[in-house]
Amino acid sequence: MNGPGSSAPLVRLEGVTKVFNGSGHSTTAVRDVSLEARRGEMVLLMGPSGSGKTTLLTLIAGLARPTSGRVSLFGRGIERFSTRELQAFRAERIGFIFQAFLLIEALTAAENVGIVLRFGRTRRSERAARAGALLGELGVGHLADRFPAGLSQGEKQRVAVARALANGAELLIADEPTGSLETRQAVGIIALLHEQARKRGAAVIVASHDLRLRDFADRIVTLRDGAIA
Amino acid sequence: MDMYAVRTLRSQPLRLALTVGGIALCIVLMLFLLAVYRGVADGSVEYIRQNRADLWVLQDNATNILRGSSLIRPEQILAISRAPGVRTAAPVLFLLSTIRRGDRVGTIFLTGFDPGAGLGGPPALAWGRGPRADDEIVLDRSFAMKFGFKAGEEVDLQGRRLKLVGISRGTNAFVIQYAFVTLRFARDLIGVPGLATCVMVNAEPGAEIGPIREEICDVLAGLQAYDQATFLANNVHEMRSGFLPLLYTVAAIGSVVLTAILSLLLSVNILERRKDFAILKTLGAPSGFLWGLVVKQAALIASVSCAAALALFFPLVRLIERVSPEVTAKSTPGQVAGVAAAVLLMSLASSLAAVRRLRRIYVLEAFS
Numbered sequence: 001m002n003g004p005g006s007s008a009p010l011v012r013l014e015g016v017t018k019v020f021n022g023s024g025h026s027t028t029a030v031r032d033v034s035l036e037a038r039r040g041e042m043v044l045l046m047g048p049s050g051s052g053k054t055t056l057l058t059l060i061a062g063l064a065r066p067t068s069g070r071v072s073l074f075g076r077g078i079e080r081f082s083t084r085e086l087q088a089f090r091a092e093r094i095g096f097i098f099q100a101f102l103l104i105e106a107l108t109a110a111e112n113v114g115i116v117l118r119f120g121r122t123r124r125s126e127r128a129a130r131a132g133a134l135l136g137e138l139g140v141g142h143l144a145d146r147f148p149a150g151l152s153q154g155e156k157q158r159v160a161v162a163r164a165l166a167n168g169a170e171l172l173i174a175d176e177p178t179g180s181l182e183t184r185q186a187v188g189i190i191a192l193l194h195e196q197a198r199k200r201g202a203a204v205i206v207a208s209h210d211l212r213l214r215d216f217a218d219r220i221v222t223l224r225d226g227a228i229a
Numbered sequence: 230m231d232m233y234a235v236r237t238l239r240s241q242p243l244r245l246a247l248t249v250g251g252i253a254l255c256i257v258l259m260l261f262l263l264a265v266y267r268g269v270a271d272g273s274v275e276y277i278r279q280n281r282a283d284l285w286v287l288q289d290n291a292t293n294i295l296r297g298s299s300l301i302r303p304e305q306i307l308a309i310s311r312a313p314g315v316r317t318a319a320p321v322l323f324l325l326s327t328i329r330r331g332d333r334v335g336t337i338f339l340t341g342f343d344p345g346a347g348l349g350g351p352p353a354l355a356w357g358r359g360p361r362a363d364d365e366i367v368l369d370r371s372f373a374m375k376f377g378f379k380a381g382e383e384v385d386l387q388g389r390r391l392k393l394v395g396i397s398r399g400t401n402a403f404v405i406q407y408a409f410v411t412l413r414f415a416r417d418l419i420g421v422p423g424l425a426t427c428v429m430v431n432a433e434p435g436a437e438i439g440p441i442r443e444e445i446c447d448v449l450a451g452l453q454a455y456d457q458a459t460f461l462a463n464n465v466h467e468m469r470s471g472f473l474p475l476l477y478t479v480a481a482i483g484s485v486v487l488t489a490i491l492s493l494l495l496s497v498n499i500l501e502r503r504k505d506f507a508i509l510k511t512l513g514a515p516s517g518f519l520w521g522l523v524v525k526q527a528a529l530i531a532s533v534s535c536a537a538a539l540a541l542f543f544p545l546v547r548l549i550e551r552v553s554p555e556v557t558a559k560s561t562p563g564q565v566a567g568v569a570a571a572v573l574l575m576s577l578a579s580s581l582a583a584v585r586r587l588r589r590i591y592v593l594e595a596f597s
Contacts, residue, residue, distance in 0.1 A: 058596060063511065064593070087510075087514075087516075088515075091513025091515075096512060096595075099596070102504065104233070106232075106505070107232070107233055107236075115514075116513070
């Protein structure tokens with residue numbers, strides 16, 4: 001386990017710009033952004049809606065490629081990754097928490113967690129045990145066989161965190177994880193993420209416009225019109 | 230995750246039931262056509278298969294008895310019987326004739342044969358015996374059932390009264406059925422004595438067939454002789470050329486409908502669950518995994534549909550045979566296995582068509 005900022009950056013963005021070209025016009029969603037995130041560190045991307053937070057997250061996760069500038073993950077530029085390598089990279093080293101958690105409704109809590117292990121090539125015999133253990137660690141082990149429709153918001157958030165952590169992720173990416181939550185639940189999930197990231201030596205990058213999260217961030221990056229304010 | 234495939238299908242039970250029902254009916258259609266084909270194939274040539282002659286002699290250029298005309302004159306029949314090496318020569322006269330029962334009239338393939346020759350009669354009897362006298366007749370079972378003829382009843386054949394003495398099997402060629410009378414009666418019916426359609430020849434024990442055939446074809450002008458295998462093949466070919474185009478056309482339509490129904494369901498399912506697929510892509514699901522989900526759903530629906538089709542097929546065939554006795558359907562395990570394999574291939578094709586939708590689902594949709 002490493003303390004925050006104690007190692008080389010897991011994520012490094014250098015002068016990254018992302019332009020979306022539409023029919024007859026183009027939109028610059030991210031403009032000349034440079035930032036880093038290290039193990040155990042929680043970086044909070046703040047800014048109003050449309051400021052480019054989500055686009056920046058997708059660039060960090062290798063889900064989109066920059067128009068210019070350089071994105072490095074774990075010391076390697078993503079321009080060197082093939083699409084297949086990026087997919088494997090996400091499956092094995094990156095965990096995601098989506099707005100409203102986006103658990104798959106047709107899968108139980110344990111299956112939602114186990115699916116990530118399957119992508120990470122964990123043996124079938126180990127998946128259920130690891131998913132169960134992780135859910136237990138997050139206090140929802142008794143809900144392993146429940147479908148998302150039968151879970152409270154608080155329970156869903158814990159299952160979502162378990163899914164993000166299941167592959168032993170070194171980088172956790174969360175997009176507006178507290179958007180629809182009451183203060184107690186919002187603080188709960190961020191505290192949980194912060195705690196788990198520290199415990200596992202993972203970097204966490206959270207995109208949010210929720211001011212309640214400021215106290216948990218090691219670093220806050222504020223975006224406005226795609227650029228760091 | 231295999232459960233994902235099952236649960237998402239089960240989440241729309243009515244849609245799933247309609248899809249399975251539609252596909253099952255397509256499968257039933259294919260199975261039924263194959264079964265009818267097998268029934269027709271057997272019914273059309275069983276007569277030839279069972280009446281084993283060393284040579285079948287017809288008028289030159291006639292290759293079969295199903296769809297061709299052949300007339301052999303009395304002096305030719307006599308010459309055939311006297312050819313070196315010939316032990317028996319049994320003339321048979323085939324006619325298209327009609328049987329009347331009340332207001333109903335049915336066409337039959339009337340076969341006049343010599344009961345004393347031991348060749349040319351019904352291939353198998355379901356009941357009774359073959360005709361021995363000129364006022365006796367044997368009817369095909371399907372024809373007899375369709376017209377409600379019973380044992381010992383009188384049959385009105387072109388105004389002549391004949392006694393029903395037997396019911397034959399393997400004599401239903403779907404579009405027409407065989408009936409058997411004496412050769413003398415058949416000749417009398419057309420008013421031309423001594424005429425035959427073909428002559429079945431059996432050789433003396435130990436005699437070679439080749440020289441007999443040469444003698445008949447070369448010396449006796451205007452005749453052609455076929456060995457049993459060739460003549461059977463000729464008739465099978467003739468039967469197929471009349472039936473297979475229809476079979477292939479309907480089977481192709483059924484296959485296209487099946488593939489379209491399944492492809493539509495899979496595509497709708499993908500579009501309805503596009504958020505799930507976007508999440509799975511973001512989480513790092515390999516393309517093969519997502520394709521696999523769709524293929525599994527297709528295979529699952531195909532399997533359930535096959536089972537439903539089989540449950541429906543056999544009772545349906547029994548019902549159809551009862552309502553329309555001329556329809557003789559014969560199913561074999563090979564046919565069922567072949568259709569099941571074809572349906573699985575079609576389900577694979579459907580899933581490949583549906584899988585294209587996955588390419589238009591973007592990971593960024595998970596963030597919207």
